[in-house]
Amino acid sequence: MSKAFVTQLSRKFKTPPSSCYKYARSISHWRQYEMGPPDPIVGLNEAFALDTSPNKVNVGVGAYRGDDGLPFVLPCVREAEQVNIQNIELDHEYLGIVGDTTFVRLAVEFAYGKDSHILTEGRVAGVQTISGTGGLRVFGEFLKKGGHNEIYVPNPTWGNHIPIMKNAGLEVKKYRYYNPAISSLEFDNMINDLKIIPPGSVVLLHACAHNPTGMDPTKEQWQEISKVMKDGKLIPFFDCAYQGFASGNAPEDAFAIRMFVEDGHQLATVQSFSKNFGLYGQRVGALSIVTADEDEAKKVLSQMKMAIRPMYSNPPKHGAQLVKTILSDERLSMDFINQCADMAKRINEMRIKLRTALEEGGDRNWEHITKQIGMFAYSGLTKEEVTALRDDHSIYCTLDGRISMAGVTSRNVDYIADAIKEVTKK
Amino acid sequence: MTAPSKNYLAEIPMGAPDAILGIAENFKKCTDPHKVNVCVGAYRDENGKPWILPSVREAEKMLMDDPSENKEYASISGDAVFVEQAIKFAYGQQVDLDKIAAVQTLSGTGACRIGGEFLGKFYPVKKIYIPDPTWGNHISIFENCGLEVVRYRYYSRATNGLDLKGMVEDIKAAPDGSIVLLHACAHNPTGCDPSHEQWKVISDLIKEKNLQVFFDSAYQGFASGDAEADGFALRYFVSEGHNVMLAQSFAKNFGLYGERCGTLSFVTQSADEKERVLSQVKRIIRPMYSSPPVHGSSIVRKVLTNDKLTKQYYEECAFMANRIASMRNLLVEELKKAGSTHDWSHITSQIGMFAYTGMNSDMCDKLTLEYSIFLTRDGRISLAGLNEKNVAYVAKAIHSVTDGKSITTTE
Numbered sequence: 001m002s003k004a005f006v007t008q009l010s011r012k013f014k015t016p017p018s019s020c021y022k023y024a025r026s027i028s029h030w031r032q033y034e035m036g037p038p039d040p041i042v043g044l045n046e047a048f049a050l051d052t053s054p055n056k057v058n059v060g061v062g063a064y065r066g067d068d069g070l071p072f073v074l075p076c077v078r079e080a081e082q083v084n085i086q087n088i089e090l091d092h093e094y095l096g097i098v099g100d101t102t103f104v105r106l107a108v109e110f111a112y113g114k115d116s117h118i119l120t121e122g123r124v125a126g127v128q129t130i131s132g133t134g135g136l137r138v139f140g141e142f143l144k145k146g147g148h149n150e151i152y153v154p155n156p157t158w159g160n161h162i163p164i165m166k167n168a169g170l171e172v173k174k175y176r177y178y179n180p181a182i183s184s185l186e187f188d189n190m191i192n193d194l195k196i197i198p199p200g201s202v203v204l205l206h207a208c209a210h211n212p213t214g215m216d217p218t219k220e221q222w223q224e225i226s227k228v229m230k231d232g233k234l235i236p237f238f239d240c241a242y243q244g245f246a247s248g249n250a251p252e253d254a255f256a257i258r259m260f261v262e263d264g265h266q267l268a269t270v271q272s273f274s275k276n277f278g279l280y281g282q283r284v285g286a287l288s289i290v291t292a293d294e295d296e297a298k299k300v301l302s303q304m305k306m307a308i309r310p311m312y313s314n315p316p317k318h319g320a321q322l323v324k325t326i327l328s329d330e331r332l333s334m335d336f337i338n339q340c341a342d343m344a345k346r347i348n349e350m351r352i353k354l355r356t357a358l359e360e361g362g363d364r365n366w367e368h369i370t371k372q373i374g375m376f377a378y379s380g381l382t383k384e385e386v387t388a389l390r391d392d393h394s395i396y397c398t399l400d401g402r403i404s405m406a407g408v409t410s411r412n413v414d415y416i417a418d419a420i421k422e423v424t425k426k
Numbered sequence: 427m428t429a430p431s432k433n434y435l436a437e438i439p440m441g442a443p444d445a446i447l448g449i450a451e452n453f454k455k456c457t458d459p460h461k462v463n464v465c466v467g468a469y470r471d472e473n474g475k476p477w478i479l480p481s482v483r484e485a486e487k488m489l490m491d492d493p494s495e496n497k498e499y500a501s502i503s504g505d506a507v508f509v510e511q512a513i514k515f516a517y518g519q520q521v522d523l524d525k526i527a528a529v530q531t532l533s534g535t536g537a538c539r540i541g542g543e544f545l546g547k548f549y550p551v552k553k554i555y556i557p558d559p560t561w562g563n564h565i566s567i568f569e570n571c572g573l574e575v576v577r578y579r580y581y582s583r584a585t586n587g588l589d590l591k592g593m594v595e596d597i598k599a600a601p602d603g604s605i606v607l608l609h610a611c612a613h614n615p616t617g618c619d620p621s622h623e624q625w626k627v628i629s630d631l632i633k634e635k636n637l638q639v640f641f642d643s644a645y646q647g648f649a650s651g652d653a654e655a656d657g658f659a660l661r662y663f664v665s666e667g668h669n670v671m672l673a674q675s676f677a678k679n680f681g682l683y684g685e686r687c688g689t690l691s692f693v694t695q696s697a698d699e700k701e702r703v704l705s706q707v708k709r710i711i712r713p714m715y716s717s718p719p720v721h722g723s724s725i726v727r728k729v730l731t732n733d734k735l736t737k738q739y740y741e742e743c744a745f746m747a748n749r750i751a752s753m754r755n756l757l758v759e760e761l762k763k764a765g766s767t768h769d770w771s772h773i774t775s776q777i778g779m780f781a782y783t784g785m786n787s788d789m790c791d792k793l794t795l796e797y798s799i800f801l802t803r804d805g806r807i808s809l810a811g812l813n814e815k816n817v818a819y820v821a822k823a824i825h826s827v828t829d830g831k832s833i834t835t836t837e
Contacts, residue, residue: 036705071496130715163713280499281720302441310566312532316719317684
């Protein structure tokens with residue numbers, strides 16, 4: 001606000017002049033607190049912003065960029081916005097604790113399939129959440145309340161999974177998943193680890209486009225995982241952040257979830273609409289739990305509400321309204337599918353380009369770059385190499401060598417490849 | 427450690443329904459054409475409809491037409507420009523931003539939760555003193571943060587006014603260094619605020635006891651119609667040297683309810699302390715929801731960085747507050763017209779969204795069952811739900827359930 005305007009306001013509202021506020025501070029209660037460590041992923045963005053190099057590249061945070069390197073708002077989202085703002089029925093009133101129920105229905109249909117019998121049988125308890133993170137946290141608190149003390153996650157997994165579950169009061173245990181030495185799943189070890197998890201435990205699985213490795217089980221491997229978990233009475237919990245974005249085909253990306261439903265698991269799913277709909281900062285997500293029957297679904301829903309109300313009362317409206325408008329319209333849904341597929345297509349093209357550039361004149365095998373799927377390439381770079389990439393080439397990715405392919409463009413792919421070849425020179 | 431038995435879901439009991447939102451759900455289901463919702467604290471216009479502030483609508487259109495606006499993630503601490511404007515709105519334009527550690531939050535609830543988690547994690551005295559009564563959700567929020575919730579007397583149902591004596595006694599009895607929650611203005615549910623002189627007494631006592639103050643400000647601008655005046659208590663405490671914490675909501679004053687827009691802030695001693703506090707607050711936010719939703723905060727940012735929209739906003743907010751105030755007067759008038767001989771002056775002396783009528787739970791239940799008037803069972807009515815069309819009906823109903831009975835309790 002301009003100073004003149006403030007003076008005008010204070011005259012109107014009779015505010016005393018600022019000079020009468022003296023700042024006689026009492027001893028602060030916060031003086032002894034130490035600086036907390038920066039978040040490994042989000043902290044990158046901050047460092048990137050401060051970098052003055054004209055060649056700087058951000059391949060850190062998993063947010064899609066067009067080939068121009070700019071943030072991308074899906075045209076169907078822009079259109080939904082126009083539709084919504086004309087709609088006088090839409091306002092900013094509070095949603096219920098569970099959020100927009102139509103949105104939730106559309107969300108679970110998107111994941112499980114419209115005709116899934118668990119939906120028609122009323123067995124799914126679903127709530128709108130603050131994107132994927134919010135859904136994970138609500139589920140963690142729900143589990144803790146229900147007597148769970150631990151949860152199993154793949155090694156590696158998205159970094160934030162661990163503090164989310166810890167803060168929910170759960171001990172986080174890992175099962176083997178990816179072997180960087182072979183740049184692939186260590187499937188036998190994974191199965192062996194799953195077999196020794198105590199019955200009744202919750203096991204987190206990435207529905208598709210595993211973050212950070214991009215390595216997903218094959219269909220046959222998923223079948224075996226399902227069987228082992230059924231025999232072992234384990235509870236599958238799917239983190240689904242890339243549906244539609246991984247292969248470009250949304251139902252295909254939900255294969256594992258749907259197969260597990262058919263196999264009769266009482267699973268849970270957290271969905272994020274950040275990447276596939278490009279709604280990142282709108283924080284759109286859903287958490288659903290498959291229960292035994294309608295009655296149980298009601299009880300489970302009430303317990304999820306008890307975790308939500310003292311956390312944030314009810315979820316944010318705007319983003320969920322956009323998804324609702326799109327998914328409840330046939331043409332907009334089609335547009336969404338195509339636009340999402342286009343994003344996935346560009347990512348895949350960049351994978352091919354990057355791998356080609358890396359293997360040119362080099363002696364390393366970069367096959368995993370094109371074997372992996374989704375937003376990220378798990379490069380295999382060491383911490384030292386990543387640091388060198390950052391310090392010497394202004395290329396920012398996370399210390400585990402995870403590269404966000406969305407940040408790769410036809411303009412910077414050669415620069416990135418050259419820099420990687422440089423830092424990995426023996 | 428063995429996990430629970432196979433079908434753990436079968437053991438799950440039905441969770442208690444939320445008192446306030448549960449009643450709103452019942453209102454929705456009710457088919458009585460005379461039904462009145464004086465339960466949830468959301469503004470309604472003279473036709474009983476939700477009202478989107480024109481300045482908010484205009485800001486939304488501007489955002490939509492601006493190609494530089496996108497849907498990217500905000501940082502963990504939120505939209506920095508929004509946060510700065512929000513802090514200035516609360517503390518005054520001259521506030522020393524270098525010393526205020528502030529983050530965007532999921533409205534007031536989110537701010538209370540993050541602030542409570544911070545206190546539960548770092549503050550040595552795990553006791554928080556909250557007024558009796560207070561907004562119901564406060565208790566649940568702070569208990570979930572691992573804090574012991576203790577009540578201090580606040581409202582006297584014998585006088586339907588502030589119980590300053592009881593408040594002072596209870597705060598005196600608190601262990602030194604405890605946390606104390608204060609409603610910045612328009613106390614929820616009573617609408618009964620301390621006077622300036624009473625705030626001075628409270629401030630001096632709190633200083634003596636070295637308590638950590640946590641202000642909850644959900645009605646700035648909406649209480650008296652004058653946002654600067656509504657900021658008195660917070661600004662007075664800051665000027666008196668308290669290192670306050672503030673939970674700020676834009677749900678009511680900007681009508682942004684469902685967009686979940688708010689801030690949490692700490693008055694610190696130095697820029698260095700500010701950074702350290704911020705870093706720790708971010709570690710609480712990241713594993714809860716990563717980053718806040720940007721739509722609501724973008725609207726507030728747009729309004730408060732635009733002189734024309736800001737002026738318009740202040741007028742619209744005052745307009746809402748004035749309609750509420752006129753409903754207070756009208757309700758008391760209608761109660762008298764209906765033949766009530768009770769002293770209803772507390773309804774006009776209270777401030778903000780709510781009137782704490784003094785009705786007991788039996789009377790409230792009767793109002794709901796027989797007259798389809800939906801209110802919370804503590805006798806709190808949301809004046810925003812009243813308008814010229816329904817106020818006579820509500821007054822008659824209140825008269826009939828309170829006639830010949832007391833609306834005060836003897837102590």
